[in-house]
Amino acid sequence: MEEVWYLPPELELEGIDSWNIRQEPRRDSPVLGVIHSNEHFRVTDRQGDWIRVQLQDVSGWSHCKMPSFYGDLEALRPVSTGSAPFRTAALRRSRESKEQTLQKLLKTLHAQREKYEALQRSASPEVVRAAMELQRTLDNFEMLGISLDQLQAELGKDLGPDEESVRLVVELNRTASYSHSDFVNPQAESCWLSTFFQSLWHSRVFHTAFENLVKPVTAKDGTPLKALQKTWRMYEQASTSKTLVPVGELVAAWGEGYGDCSEAFGKFHQASDLQFLSDLFAFVPVPWTGSATSTGQLHELVEQLGVQSCPLLVFDLTFPELERSSMQTLAWALRPDTDLGGARLVAMGCYMEDIRHYVVFCRSLSNPAEWLFFNDLPSLAAGAPGRFAQWLDVSRACGRYGACPRMLLFENAQASLSLFQKAKQQSEEVPHRGNECKIS
Known part of the structure; x- marks a missing residue:
């Protein structure tokens, strides 16, 4: 697979004028570079919603889907497909400004963070699901050009899920028995x-x-x-x-x-x-x-x-x-x-x-x-x-x-x-x- 793709300039109407290229096909992977509006690049592979990107001397992975509130639309797309779907999406959302979208996301973020913290304090296994929901919302902010660091600086507190705490909660709520064995007792007194x-x-x-x-x-x-x-x-x-x-x-x-x-x-x-x-x-x-x-x-x-x-x-x-x-x-x-x-x-x-x-x-x-x-x-x-x-x-x-x-x-x-x-x-x-x- 090798195609020429681009980041459609129509997305600037939605406040999106750049897109991250990451080292690995996952959200927490380091950013290697950025695709700018209307910039063309080569796609050599695809894994689900992640595409393998070659842009000049930068080679990495980009998530090609728009934030979830846009519906099932791809932000990155082949040059040959045109841009009509994005005009439709922009018209559908023309009544909602970017500021209103951000306010909705912030409200969701606060509610999810409170839920996550409560479950974390109680060591509930549900904290894993809550952490995933919280991370998805943070991903939506990033797709709008707002990083986790920017959010935390603006709101003055940590927002992302604590991976170490989640891991501990998972261990403490284990439901599979540990493999076990018996001891020797050579002197019949141990x-x-x-x-x-x-x-x-x-x-x-x-x-x-x-x-x-x-x-x-x-x-x-x-x-x-x-x-x-x-x-x-x-x-x-x-x-x-x-x-x-x-x-x-x-x-x-x-x-x-x-x-x-x-x-x-x-x-x-x-x-x-x-x-x-x-x-x-x-x-x-x-x-x-x-x-x-x-x-x-x-x-x-x-x-x-x-x-x-x-x-x-x-x-x-x-x-x-x-x-x-x-x-x-x-x-x-x-x-x-x-x-x-x-x-x-x-x-x-x-x-x-x-x-x-x-x-x-x-x-x-x-x-x-x-x-x-x-x-x-x-x-x-x-x-x-x-x-x-x-x-x-x-x-x-x-x-x-x-x-x-x-x-x-x-x-x-x-x-x-x-x-x-x-x-x-x-x-x-x-x-x-x-x-x-x-x-x-």
């Missing part, structure tokens, strides 16, 4: 660490925190942060190769021997190299009251401690030894029918009293009603399936296998967004101190 890690792995909030805040940090060998990074990488590899995950790095950093699943989370406050993540977590002790604890009571504890806005809530349940029937009753009382003030249950760690062993149930993202079961010593709960279709089955499994709930992990995506943005900004401002950047 179950508390594997259940701790499985809980983190299946949290969208912590996954987002790790990818954006933890992975970029250069950690020292032998530190908890380095152990977390190495184990995360090994887990990723094991989940694709369907092999077991080594636990040695966690054992070396968190400690050998038996431990408590809830206490494992305390490392984020205790280890100096993990304290930049400490504001992600709030620890809520849950004392035994003589009866099964409900989610309503958990909510009261959260309000008493004032940690409603914390991204990750770790509940440490302290109970005496219970009968298996009581374990089932307790698990059922903790059923996640409703969110905990914006936070939802991600994982429930259970302790098998008779054999001193931890297991964990983690929520599936692909099917939120379904729960995945992780047990690094499968022979100790022989016959237990790898997933349960509903919480009723989870509670029954607690009774059957003598697994008493001891740890609950809740996540709040909305509360985490502002913390991620602030921490990201701090780490970019002081990159050499990234591992000291505290989320606060």
